[in-house]
Amino acid sequence: MINRILIANRGEIACRIIRACNEMSIETVAVYSDVDSDSPHVLMADQAVEIGPANPSESYLNFDKIVDAALKTNADAIHPGYGFLSENGAFAKYVKESGLVFIGPDATTIKSMGDKAESKQMMADAGVPTIPGSDGELTGNITSLARDIGYPLMVKAAAGGGGKGMRVVRNEDELDSSIEAAKNEARNSFGNDTLILEKFLDNPRHIEVQILGDQNGNIVHLYERECSIQRRHQKIIEESPSPALTNKFRNKMGEAAVKAAKAANYYNAGTVEFLYQDGEFYFLEMNTRLQVEHGVTEMVCGIDIVKWQIRIAKGESLTFSQKDIKQRGHSIECRIYAEDPSRGFLPTPGVIRKMILPEGPGVRNDVGVSEAQEITSSYDPLLAKLVVWDADRNSAIQRMDLALSNFIILGLITNQPFLRDIMKNDSFQKASFSTNFIDEHFKDWDFPDIDPKVLALALLGSKTSQIHVSNTTESYSPWSNNRGWRQGI
Amino acid sequence: MENLTLGSKSYxxxxxxxxxDFTLDVGEENYKGTFSRKSNGSIQISISDKSSIxxxxxxxxxxYVYLNGVNYVIKRESGALKDNVLDEESGDTILSPITGKLLDKKLEIGDSVSKNDVVVILEAMKMEHRLKAPRDGKLLKLTPAGIGDQIKEGELMFELEEE
Incomplete structure (x- = not known):
């Protein structure tokens, strides 16, 4: 039985999980670092345990402190959320060995999916398409191997990372010199000049499939999410369904994801990420946890993924099969970040001095911050996720732009105006984009010219904020009732 | 006159x-308008009969201003602050672009640097920021902060000797 869950996370995802627990009448335990003592997730939970200083390795990443907090509060299970310890196989194992339930897949699954080479091999063996390339060290006739893979291709250091020892090869004339250069770079950077060849996708979309599997062998997919709008290889806008796929292709991708999950003996919620280009898709990686953007899938499928994570962890079987799951309408998510899109998306810590969230039909706010809260540089700059649903994509874009325009957040720079510009972009509206979208359309983005009314308001109305950072013990929270139940919402 | 800036633009x-009633001068332009404060803390403002809250x-x-669907962070700069900004732009003095943690110092005072050498590495919100030398030269000043110390936005990180 699971009667009490410790949430080993913070911010919006901890709040999201606490809400699911409240709805299931499961008690919640929050953990927090000293700078988070008044954060919404702490105030929402039934109890909260301080686990150390802001530095994650001494708090949110510390196995012992988290498991001790769970044992001390008699929690039955730990939900890791995303990030932090959510994809740490050793932590999952440690939780289980401590007599607690880990809400996620088995530790061995987490471990094998976390290894890029091992997971790629496992998927290839299971018949899931992977990016074509050389297997292992380059030997024999490299020119003919390169011809088999096809141009453009990528020469990569096997031990590589961070873009070092990587070369894009456009045609056969460039092959020898690129291999030589990559070899030198790899030797200098990693002390190992082993290279591999891989097909280079210059214009891919990032499309992923949500998986749900129980511990009794049933696995279904909840269709796809389109996540191509990224900056610095991190998603900022996601939607479901993907406007790039036909129904036939959508089903094919879903079936491949189920195949992948079966190969990995998967249970609980997970996501199979693919790159998609020119009508072909390739396995990228599997995320063995709840995804930031799970909300858009919940909106179109009508299935609460977090509640199902908990039911699956309890040993319950799925009560629906693949044919029962339908996508209905269209959902879009925008991630509201504390960052400056006019300065290379630099993080912008600060104090939230005013926040008014948009409302209306089909508008959902997943928020982990509140007014008067200081956003420190210790954690991820994600402030809130704004999710909308409407009958079709165009209506959803319109609804999102209106919701963004009613998202009032004062006190720090956010990407709110940037997200609005994306909603108005012609290529975005026509769904004609790849993961290069932001570089192609918004490389030199700047804030809009200021209307004289804005200047007048700045000079007129600017009374000094009543919020003082040192005074955060004040009870400002809308979450302050003790069980987290809120009538009439 | 006050200098209000947003990103790279200043007014x-x-x-x-x-x-x-109010009158507003922005550079050479002149506007007339009216305003009223509402009980929820908002302000209704109109210029040439166009009204917004x-x-x-x-x-x-x-x-911090919210108007017509956009949130703004506007900086108010005195003359003295403006000189600092010009100093930064001259390329010899590098200030921290963020508030965060000092992760590493790659050089010491007196060391020679080449253009694009990494001098200081900062970390904020799980991301690394590498501050590079803007030109060849010699390191005249370097932040006295130790590894792991907190750094504020606008704090001097390093300065190159005059050419």
Whole structure:
């Protein structure tokens, strides 16, 4: 039985999980670092345990402190959320060995999916398409191997990372010199000049499939999410369904994801990420946890993924099969970040001095911050996720732009105006984009010219904020009732 | 006159008010308008009969404004601050672009640097920021902060000797 869950996370995802627990009448335990003592997730939970200083390795990443907090509060299970310890196989194992339930897949699954080479091999063996390339060290006739893979291709250091020892090869004339250069770079950077060849996708979309599997062998997919709008290889806008796929292709991708999950003996919620280009898709990686953007899938499928994570962890079987799951309408998510899109998306810590969230039909706010809260540089700059649903994509874009325009957040720079510009972009509206979208359309983005009314308001109305950072013990929270139940919402 | 800046743009502005009327000078332009405060803290403002409702708060030299669907962080700069910005732009003095943690110092005072050498590495919100030398030269000043210390936005990180 699971009667009490410790949430080993913070911010919006901890709040999201606490809400699911409240709805299931499961008690919640929050953990927090000293700078988070008044954060919404702490105030929402039934109890909260301080686990150390802001530095994650001494708090949110510390196995012992988290498991001790769970044992001390008699929690039955730990939900890791995303990030932090959510994809740490050793932590999952440690939780289980401590007599607690880990809400996620088995530790061995987490471990094998976390290894890029091992997971790629496992998927290839299971018949899931992977990016074509050389297997292992380059030997024999490299020119003919390169011809088999096809141009453009990528020469990569096997031990590589961070873009070092990587070369894009456009045609056969460039092959020898690129291999030589990559070899030198790899030797200098990693002390190992082993290279591999891989097909280079210059214009891919990032499309992923949500998986749900129980511990009794049933696995279904909840269709796809389109996540191509990224900056610095991190998603900022996601939607479901993907406007790039036909129904036939959508089903094919879903079936491949189920195949992948079966190969990995998967249970609980997970996501199979693919790159998609020119009508072909390739396995990228599997995320063995709840995804930031799970909300858009919940909106179109009508299935609460977090509640199902908990039911699956309890040993319950799925009560629906693949044919029962339908996508209905269209959902879009925008991630509201504390960052400056006019300065290379630099993080912008600060104090939230005013926040008014948009409302209306089909508008959902997943928020982990509140007014008067200081956003420190210790954690991820994600402030809130704004999710909308409407009958079709165009209506959803319109609804999102209106919701963004009613998202009032004062006190720090956010990407709110940037997200609005994306909603108005012609290529975005026509769904004609790849993961290069932001570089192609918004490389030199700047804030809009200021209307004289804005200047007048700045000079007129600017009374000094009543919020003082040192005074955060004040009870400002809308979450302050003790069980987290809120009538009439 | 006050210099209000947003990103790379700046606006020399001055506002005079009498009762619920105001006049606003922005550079050479001149606007007349009216305003009224609402009980929820918002302000209704109109210039040439176009009316909108917004919010405005300030803290230190920053003013936060929400109007017509956009949130703004506007910086208010005195003459002295402006000189600092020019200094930064001259390329010899590098200030921290963020508030965060000092992760590493790659060089010491007196060391020679080549253009694009990494001098200081900062970390904020799980991301690394590498501050590079803007030109060849010699390191004249370097932040005295130790590894792991907190760094504030605008704090001097390093300075190169004059050419």
């Amino acid at each position: 020399m502005s001055k506002l005079r008010r009498s009762g619920s 917004g919010f405005s708060e300030k803290s230190g030299n920053e003013i």
